[in-house]
Amino acid sequence: xxxxxxxxxxxxxxxxxxxxxxPLFEIQDGEVLGIMGPNGAGxxxxxxxxxLLETPAHGAIFLKEKDITNDxxxxxRRKFAVAMQQPLLLDTTVxxxxxxxxxxxxxxxxxxxxxxxAWLEKFQISHLAKKQASTLSGGExxxxxxxxxxxxxxxxxxLDEPFSALDFPTKAQLLKDIKSIIKQTDTTTVFxxxxxxxxxxxxxTLAILMDGELKQTGPTEEVLSxxxxxxxxxxxxxxxxxx
Amino acid sequence: MRMKLSLFLVFLIAFIAGCSDSxxxxxxxxxxxxxxxxxxTTTSTQDSGLLDVLRPAFEEKHNFNLKxxxxxxGQALEMGTRGxxxxxxxxxxxxxxxxxKSGDAINRQKVMYNDFILIGPAGDPAQVKDLSxxxxxxxxxxxxxxxVSRGDDSGTHKKELELWKKTDIDPKILGKSYIEAGxxxxxxxxxxxxxxxxxxxxxxxFLAQKKNMPETEIMxxxxxxxxxxxxxxxxxxxxxxxxxxxxxxxxxxxxxEDDTKKIIKEFxxxxxxxxxxxxxx
Amino acid sequence: MELLLxxxxxxxxxxxxxxPEILEITLxxxxxxxxxxxxxxxxxxxxGMFLGLARFPGRKLILAIVxxxxxxxxxxxxxxxxxxxxxxxxxxxxxxxxxxxxxxxAQILVSLPIVTALTSTxxxxxxxxxxxxxKALGATKLQLFWILMKEVKLAxxxxxxxxxxxxxxEVGAAMMVGGNISGETRILTTxxxxxxxxxxxxxxxxxxxxxxxxxxxITFSLTYLQQRKRSL
Numbered sequence: 001x002x003x004x005x006x007x008x009x010x011x012x013x014x015x016x017x018x019x020x021x022x023p024l025f026e027i028q029d030g031e032v033l034g035i036m037g038p039n040g041a042g043x044x045x046x047x048x049x050x051x052l053l054e055t056p057a058h059g060a061i062f063l064k065e066k067d068i069t070n071d072x073x074x075x076x077r078r079k080f081a082v083a084m085q086q087p088l089l090l091d092t093t094v095x096x097x098x099x100x101x102x103x104x105x106x107x108x109x110x111x112x113x114x115x116x117x118a119w120l121e122k123f124q125i126s127h128l129a130k131k132q133a134s135t136l137s138g139g140e141x142x143x144x145x146x147x148x149x150x151x152x153x154x155x156x157x158x159l160d161e162p163f164s165a166l167d168f169p170t171k172a173q174l175l176k177d178i179k180s181i182i183k184q185t186d187t188t189t190v191f192x193x194x195x196x197x198x199x200x201x202x203x204x205t206l207a208i209l210m211d212g213e214l215k216q217t218g219p220t221e222e223v224l225s226x227x228x229x230x231x232x233x234x235x236x237x238x239x240x241x242x243x
Numbered sequence: 244m245r246m247k248l249s250l251f252l253v254f255l256i257a258f259i260a261g262c263s264d265s266x267x268x269x270x271x272x273x274x275x276x277x278x279x280x281x282x283x284t285t286t287s288t289q290d291s292g293l294l295d296v297l298r299p300a301f302e303e304k305h306n307f308n309l310k311x312x313x314x315x316x317g318q319a320l321e322m323g324t325r326g327x328x329x330x331x332x333x334x335x336x337x338x339x340x341x342x343x344k345s346g347d348a349i350n351r352q353k354v355m356y357n358d359f360i361l362i363g364p365a366g367d368p369a370q371v372k373d374l375s376x377x378x379x380x381x382x383x384x385x386x387x388x389x390x391v392s393r394g395d396d397s398g399t400h401k402k403e404l405e406l407w408k409k410t411d412i413d414p415k416i417l418g419k420s421y422i423e424a425g426x427x428x429x430x431x432x433x434x435x436x437x438x439x440x441x442x443x444x445x446x447x448x449f450l451a452q453k454k455n456m457p458e459t460e461i462m463x464x465x466x467x468x469x470x471x472x473x474x475x476x477x478x479x480x481x482x483x484x485x486x487x488x489x490x491x492x493x494x495x496x497x498x499x500e501d502d503t504k505k506i507i508k509e510f511x512x513x514x515x516x517x518x519x520x521x522x523x524x
Numbered sequence: 525m526e527l528l529l530x531x532x533x534x535x536x537x538x539x540x541x542x543x544p545e546i547l548e549i550t551l552x553x554x555x556x557x558x559x560x561x562x563x564x565x566x567x568x569x570x571x572g573m574f575l576g577l578a579r580f581p582g583r584k585l586i587l588a589i590v591x592x593x594x595x596x597x598x599x600x601x602x603x604x605x606x607x608x609x610x611x612x613x614x615x616x617x618x619x620x621x622x623x624x625x626x627x628x629x630a631q632i633l634v635s636l637p638i639v640t641a642l643t644s645t646x647x648x649x650x651x652x653x654x655x656x657x658x659k660a661l662g663a664t665k666l667q668l669f670w671i672l673m674k675e676v677k678l679a680x681x682x683x684x685x686x687x688x689x690x691x692x693x694e695v696g697a698a699m700m701v702g703g704n705i706s707g708e709t710r711i712l713t714t715x716x717x718x719x720x721x722x723x724x725x726x727x728x729x730x731x732x733x734x735x736x737x738x739x740x741x742i743t744f745s746l747t748y749l750q751q752r753k754r755s756l
Contacts, residue, residue: 082660429721452723
């Protein structure tokens, strides 16, 4: 495995308050990395910084060992895709929603059409192509949202709690589908959640984020079975709830 | 498809509107561009329709683009004092003389006259019909009949105030029956008609409005004090340097020419059976 | 009642006979109003977008001023423009007073705040996370604005319709800065006022029917545009 993304001394501030301070963080190529933490731990802030949507106060970011800290351009941003908790679809058809990322990248029409069709198929929503986004159910909308992210074939896919608003059967089906798609395409994924069940199912590696700091990182099962001093209380509470 | 249709409609309208502009401008390109000449005048000359006849006659003879701004005499005179108009056609002799004295207006010429009349409801509650004007005003105040005043500092308004003053009556004693319209002659007449009130008007505007107010009649006319005299004058270009002096001079000259006099004398005869304006012979 | 029917009859007569004066007045009305709304739209949408999305000191003050501007009485707008365009005023050299340009200026002054304020309200209602999401989809600044504009297109068209309504109905300022000069600055509203003061109620009514028909056609087209089946 090679390191795909690495950050050093990352710090995000809001005014004088430090929201996030991460001395070192790495994502391996093809890895599915889960980030777990209580509300307000800085999970969304972390994703925004990693996906280059927010400029950190300081820190260095390396993509494939290349320092891109001073090169946080659109071109870099376009290597990533983000799906958030709310699907936030545009007021148009499903097809057009999935096509947005490709259209923004000015791909030829024919290519847009074939790629969108392929991804609608993979997420099993081809039959919705002509429907208005505003008429979709929650599960359908989230599938469109994920297809919209995957269609650009990102180097890294960022998932910011995309399943947390769904009911259980819908969530379970979508988790299965996205897992198989991620494995099939070998997509490096950063997956933020506060739900241990989702994380256990999807992530190879688990990072625990608390108070803006990474408290523990390691293979998912290892972290869960042997939490350290800072994470023990949080993890054990989850485990007692699940058992 | 439907969207295209509505878009098309909007653009079509815009296009037509745009074309109207270009076609309107074409003749200007052929003849050299005319200089604008701003005439500030009273609403009575416009509302009677006289200027609609005089404007083409003037523009045919002289190479100016006559812009007629019809406002109250008060505003017209103010435009003169500020040099915002080139030539004035107004009917407030006392105020006009002040303008000449201050040097804002020059070359003031008598053009025409008609008369003011006192009109009122056919029922004539104050019994003023065919009385002399001072007596009529006295009677109106006695029974506190409704009296509608222009109240807009126009020539007619100035005249009305002058008449009250001459009669030695303060119209304010009418209290609520003294209605200050603050509008043009046409609107004031309509208010008078609706309120069964009396009002002072120039004959021309009344004749033009008569068809809309069958219950209103002329009460007092022909009184010496009711003469309504129109003067034309140039705004002094030595005092206001942006004034179109040549055009103003031409217009003053035009207004006292024999051809123009003939137009004025005959104006209104065919429509109202009597002329609206009279000349000084 | 009788007068209403008479007016309607007269309006139809005037339109059918192709009275050149009526045609001229109508076309001028359209030219002036559409130009004013077009300018207000071209300035008001970007300005409204900026006020709606950007955060900078003094923004609330500007928003308040724009909101007050929505209620700016046309005669006040007319008065200000008159003062500027007077021969002795700062823009006197242009000789714009008593020209259609002056009317257009006055109409822009009364419609621009409406378009700007309503547009900015529309943009303020956008979920900030949507902006983030669109950025994450790989949008440039310009692409972001374009996408957001499409998201609020209904509200933007409503802003344009409101602006147009203000402009086509406006009379006080047009009278003051245009002067109601026959063949030059006489538009439908000012000729209605004039015909009323002349006592020609039938003609005034006829003109009012023409005005309302125009307003209806344009507003209907814009509404149709607004309510059409949505597509990207």
